[in-house]
Amino acid sequence: MAALLEVENVSRRFGGIVALDGVSLDAGENEIVGLIGPNGAGKTTLFNVVTRLYRPDSGALRFAGRSLLRTPAHRIVRRGIARTFQNVELFDTMTVRENVRVGGRYGDEALEVVGLAPLAGRLAASLPHDTRKRVELARALASRPRIVLLDEPAGGLDHEEVERLATLIRRLRTELELAVLVVEHHMNLVMGVSDRVHVLSFGRRIASGTPAEVRNDPAVIEAYLGSAA
Ligand SMILES: Nc1ncnc2c1ncn2[C@@H]1O[C@H](COP(=O)(O)OP(=O)(O)OP(=O)(O)O)[C@@H](O)[C@H]1O
């Protein structure tokens, strides 16, 4: 059976920078897939291409067997694709519930799933960082997507908050039957929740496999050591 999301040989450049260089990867129905790679590897660009914010220079994108290339960005959610952003963007003068309802008609259900129903009436501006991240996730879930793309959901979270996030990501799969594509630098999280992991480095996919396979891949170790040096 074809994957739910298929990215095939996608390239995208910005002036002289090749942000994506012939990248192919996929995510299956109800699968949790990690997307990792050093800073600047092209992870967010890939999300921006899949959600049609950026047009790929070449390559194919398919969702549930149909091309995404003729779907404009504002229709992406209706196709069943939702996302969160690397930097949380909320409407600070709106309540939690109002923020979540921006994402779709199933806002109250989404608030329940992420455990924010008791805070529904609070103003977004008054919330701590981890709660703001959960509001953003709920907003993505409010459209009842088939896949959710999470861009660094653990960014700025402490150890316990990351543990709770891991539990929540697993529940998205079991309770909502979602597929999840998660970009993360937090290795314990991504290796702990993912069925498979794709690795980008300088715009190229350098590895794909189970967390154990990817962790021991010399090309992956080299990419990370190289970036740390
Ligand atoms: N709109 C843009 N205009 C110009 N260059 C861009 C743009 N978006 C991304 N880039 C460049 O493309 C490359 C990939 O960036 P991208 O944000 O996709 O990396 P990333 O893997 O998400 O990194 P990080 O882990 O730091 O978030 C970088 O060199 C970046 O500067």
Ligand SMILES: [Mg+2]
């Ligand atoms: Mg990024």
